[in-house]
Amino acid sequence: AQSVTQLGSHVSVSEGALVLLRCNYSSSVPPYLFWYVQYPNQGLQLLLKYTTGATLVKGINGFEAEFKKSETSFHLTKPSAHMSDAAEYFCAVTYYGGSQGNLIFGKGTKLSVKP
Amino acid sequence: GAVVSQHPSRVICKSGTSVKIECRSLDFQATTMFWYRQFPKQSLMLMATSNEGSKATYEQGVEKDKFLINHASLTLSTLTVTSAHPEDSSFYICSATTRAGREQFFGPGTRLTVL
Numbered sequence: 001a002q003s004v005t006q007l008g009s010h011v012s013v014s015e016g017a018l019v020l021l022r023c024n025y026s027s028s029v030p031p032y033l034f035w036y037v038q039y040p041n042q043g044l045q046l047l048l049k050y051t052t053g054a055t056l057v058k059g060i061n062g063f064e065a066e067f068k069k070s071e072t073s074f075h076l077t078k079p080s081a082h083m084s085d086a087a088e089y090f091c092a093v094t095y096y097g098g099s100q101g102n103l104i105f106g107k108g109t110k111l112s113v114k115p
Numbered sequence: 116g117a118v119v120s121q122h123p124s125r126v127i128c129k130s131g132t133s134v135k136i137e138c139r140s141l142d143f144q145a146t147t148m149f150w151y152r153q154f155p156k157q158s159l160m161l162m163a164t165s166n167e168g169s170k171a172t173y174e175q176g177v178e179k180d181k182f183l184i185n186h187a188s189l190t191l192s193t194l195t196v197t198s199a200h201p202e203d204s205s206f207y208i209c210s211a212t213t214r215a216g217r218e219q220f221f222g223p224g225t226r227l228t229v230l
Contacts, residue, residue, distance in 0.1 A: 034218075036221075043119075043208050043222050043223040043224045044159070044210075049218065090158060103149075103161075103219060106158060108156075108158050
């Protein structure tokens with residue numbers, strides 16, 4: 001069975017500081033991993049995804065994530081936070097050949113950015 | 116490309132009435148659509164998966180007679196909440212994927228409030 005754990009339901013950083021949102025997954029087969037961002041009362045927007053190939057994945061808005069198989073992690077980072085980054089972030093996992101309905105979400109991490 | 120819309124974005128109804136929510140893929144054919152429910156400050160919970168032209172597959176614990184899903188065309192799926200009650204108040208999000216894709220494209224969500 002697959003699962004996703006996001007450490008920290010709430011992360012607060014200062015504007016310009018490093019953003020690090022943690023995601024660990026559990027999967028018995030090679031995973032596909034996703035990070036989504038959700039602004040209040042809106043749907044999910046894909047930030048980036050890892051399927052195969054390069055383990056360091058770059059996404060939109062300056063975010064990137066690195067797939068580390070040995071650590072079963074897919075942490076999301078951004079070198080310098082911006083006020084507009086304040087939102088809810090969800091990590092999700094599925095696997096090659098799996099039904100898209102098997103997209104398993106973490107519980108989310110709310111990112112606050114202080115001026 | 117890959118835009119998914121939902122209508123309405125917000126609906127308030129009286130207890131006992133039925134509410135229909137539409138999910139449309141605007142620029143691609145969605146062979147599979149998904150319906151999620153999101154409670155405040157929580158993650159997305161998959162309710163059901165619908166494939167065009169066939170009956171929806173509901174997740175365990177989701178009442179299929181209460182949450183009617185129709186996927187009549189490759190660009191439209193509808194979720195009808197029948198005999199709505201206050202506990203049905205939630206944020207409902209749909210997503211869609213193509214036959215070849217492994218990525219879900221999410222709609223903006225519908226906020227349902229049952230009085």
